Amino acid sequence: MQRRITVVLPTHPARVRNGMTKRAVGSVLGQTLPAAAVVVEQDLDRAGAAATRHRGLMKVTTEWVAFLDSDDQMKPNHLAELMACAERTGADYCFSWYEAIGFGHDPLPHFGKVFDPEHPTQTTITTLVRTGLAQAVGFREPPPGARIHGERYGEDFQFTVECIAQGGRIVHHPRRTWIWNAHGQNTSGQPDRGDAAT
Template sequence: MSSGPQVSVVIPYHPARAENGMLYRAMDSVSLQTVPNALVTVEDEQCQGAARTRQRGLEMVTTEWMAFLDSDDEMDYTHLEQLLACAEREHADYVYPWFRVAGGVDPFPMFFGRPWDDAAPHQTTITILVRTDLARQVGFTDVAAGPPPPDGNTGGEDWHFTLGCLAAGARIVHHPARTWTWHHGPQNSSGRPGRGDARTP
């Protein structure tokens, strides 16, 4: 692998995540990665939500690949290395790993280890590796009209981003390893303003 950054990691956050230290835990997990990376943090100053904040971060990326991490989560130190290796091996445009859950339970246990099927798309979370040009082509919007995910949830910007990548012809591949920690708890905002610690005073 080259010595320069191959991937940028975009972390959207709202002010409470800086105040309570979660943002710095997420940033530290990126700094410990075994491959060079460029970190892009984007503050949601106006409580617009994760979709619009991620979109602003996406527009700052200059590397071939990009990854996303929510500000209350953290990557294992080989997370990016494993995903880049999988992308190269599988000639993929979009790679999603799996997670361990802290403070809750896995809401999608049926999808871990199941190979991606274009004919039966499902939730992947947004902690993925994706080609930057593909991500720019698809972009992030607030929850849009479209089919709901098959797990009974209402879907959101993550789900519609995945559907957009699929519609754009992306090769989506599952890396069946738990390479990051998804923190659940009362502060979890699910990327939406007005929920959890994203509530304005």
């Protein structure tokens, strides 16, 4: 494996049609630390975000993988800052924070708090992770309605918890390096979650 970064970006047809995927890819291509590759994995069979992200992850051959949902954007310094954080701290998994657009408030109250693996909190999936660790853990849908530590247990939080179980060191980089866009739709494209994102 080479010491470079691949960005995995799961999407579905509605987000290709409405331009969100193009916008997200454009933000990756505009990084000050260029990605070695971008894997855009499209959910054509309505398998869901976890399965789509997992398929993309399994195609990665670089040492590091970064994730971005197709409705969000990286600020130009996102990859550079996360890679610098990983190198400085020896982390296996680094996450920064977001500028929330369209929420009216910060959806998660954890910005700036040191990550505690004994009491993990939501990080979102917009992270930088050693590929070996990420591929060992992978992505799958948790049971419906699952919760952990009082929080919704989505596939992204499940991934974080399982990275800890594998011995991964997680570090929070307290900078807002990406944009989280709210529009009321889920990334999965499943019939019960809506795929007509606007």
